[in-house]
Structures are given as C-alpha cells and as structure tokens.
Amino acid sequence: MSEDQGKPETIRLAAVDGEPVPRRGLKAVLESNVISHERLPMLEVVCERMVRAFATSMRNLTSDAIDVSLESITSVRFGDFMGNLPLPALFGVFQVKPWESYGVVTVDAGLIYAVVDALLGGRGGTRTPPPEGRSFTTIEMGLVSRVVQMALDDLSAAFEEIAAVTMGLERMESSPRFAAIAEPSNAAAVASYRVNMEGRGGMFSILLPYATIEPVRDKLLQRFMGEKLGRDHIWSAHMASELYNTQVTLDVVLGEKMMPLREVRDLKAGQTIALSHSPEEPLQVHCGGVPLGRAHIGQRSSNIAIRMATDLSKGYPK
Secondary structure, eight states, X not given: OOTTTTSOOOOEEEEETTEEEEEOHHXXXXXXXXXXXXXXXXXXXXXXXXXHHHHHHHHHHHOSOEEEXXXXXXXXXXXXXXXXXXXXXXXXXXXXXXXXXXXXXXXXXXXXXXXXXXHTTOOOSOOOOOOTTOOOOHHHHXXXXXXXXXXXXXXXXXXXXXXXXXXXXXXXXXXXXXXXXXXXXXXXEEEEEEEEETTEEEEEEEEEETTTSGGGHHHXXXXXXXXXXXXXXXXXXXXXXXXXXXXXXXXXEOOOOOOOHHHHHTOOTTOOOOOSOOTTXXXXXXXXXXEEEEEEEEEETTEEEEEEOSOGGGOOOO
16 A cells, blocks of 8 residues: 555546546446456366367368467456447347356457458458448358357357356347447456468457356356365265264153252152153153153063154154
8 A cells, every 4th residue: 555545546537627537435436447356267168168169160161270269368347348349340149048148249340351251262361351331241240140159059068067058149230239238337257269260360259247157156166177166065975974873872761850959968778759750651762961752661672672652853842
C-alpha cells in the first residue's frame, strides 16, 4: 500500500467537460474492467484437447495443412468482450442443451474469408479483403456456420470426461447486439484460438458465461482428471465398514428407583430393593447411557440373554 492507504482507490476515470473525474466506492467496483474469478484448471484441459480434434476436423474438411493453436483463456465481462471485437465479424449463438444455457462463438473477418476461400476451391495465399462495410452473404454465413458447428462438436467431445453435453448452433449473427446472451456486467470465460491455413487464417473465440458452466463448476476446479473434491466415497465406505465391526457394550436396565442418600448409605449386604418392573415387562437397553430400545430378559444355554422387542433401525420410540 502507498501513502494514500486511507483514501479510496481510483479504479476508472470518466471525462466531464474534458476533465477526468475519478469514480470511487461501489460505482468504481461495478464499472471496473478487472475481473477476479477463480481459475478453472480442467477448462484449460478441455480447451487444449479441442485444439487437436478441431485441427483434424479442419484438415478433413479442407484438405489443407491446418495449424490450430490456443492463444489464451481469460475471464472478462460479457459487454466488454463483445464491445471490443473488431468488425466485421460473425457471431454464432449456441445452446448447451443439458444445461439449458447459451454460449457464443466469434469468428473474425480473416478466418471467415479464409474458410470461404478454402471451401470454394481458392488457391490460397494472401487475398485483398473485401471493401469495408460490406455485409456477409448467405453463402458465406452458411459455410462459416458449418465450421462453427464442427468446432462445437469437437468441444462437446472434449467435455466428455467432465459431463455429457451437446452443443448446437442456433443462429449466426453479424452484429454483437443480436448475439447478447447475458448481461453486459456478467463474467464469462473466453478461449481464443488461432487458425493458420497455408498463409491465410484468423481468430475465433468461444465465450461461455460462468452461469453456463455452473453445473460442472466443481469438476472444472479440479487440477487433474479424476481428482476427488469434497466427500471421499472410498474412505466413507471404509469408515462405515469399520464402524459396523466395532464392538460395543450394551446395558440392560432392570429398573430405577429414587432413594435418599441416607438410605443408600445405610444399605446392607443381602438387603432387597424393590423395583417397579415385573419379569415379563420389556426392559430398557442402553449403550453409553443412550437408550436404544426395549428387550425381554431370559436365559439361554446357561447364559443370561435378551430378546429385542423394538427395531433398532427405526430408532427408539419417544
């Protein structure tokens, strides 16, 4: 901390009449671009696994030498990410059906034209980009949507060790406004990939709001596949087995009687204490002073024995 430790921290500046005005307190926290979120190690594993599968799928589709690399996995606010993407671009809105949630795939212009050129038999190499402001044609959007769905299938396959999911592309949009699936301030995980197709290519990103991956959040927090989080079922089964084999001492209470301390002090050997129970009545069975149930006392093979009159599994009746 600096010498200004007692002062509220300035997080963002706003211009008013050309002069920067610091924003402090709750407003500064809400409008901060900094996202502090827990790391999801298994999500990184899933995204790395998708690299190999998607590179193979692209080679089979285009017959070109394809190189796919994972550039970064970051946590951002949904509004900041969508607002800072360079246009023109395409936005694929997809649904994760088991979780009833949505995600977005963004494809930049360089990759769009590279995919269209490769699938329509282009000769490759660097091409002059189309004029700025030109909208994408139906054919271009159709070809890109095919590649996007292929990427989603590979991502679904990469998720198999975490959860069985199916990701289906619902629509392609050319404006980020029509691809809004979350509030601008909501946090999201973004995996960015670079695709190189013999001198042409570009970037695409897969955005998953944290609300979308919440059902498997515990599994994504694992540091390696199969890590046990929370309750350990092996040890709980072992503990239960050992408890069942533990020897316990049962006490059969023949009766209880309140006596003054003076009478207890004057008790003599051979003196009889009358109890309120008859031999036919069930007696209380205790373990460590805790009542368990009732039983009848008797004799078997020259030993004193008891026969339970209540079911211990149902608990002691109140």
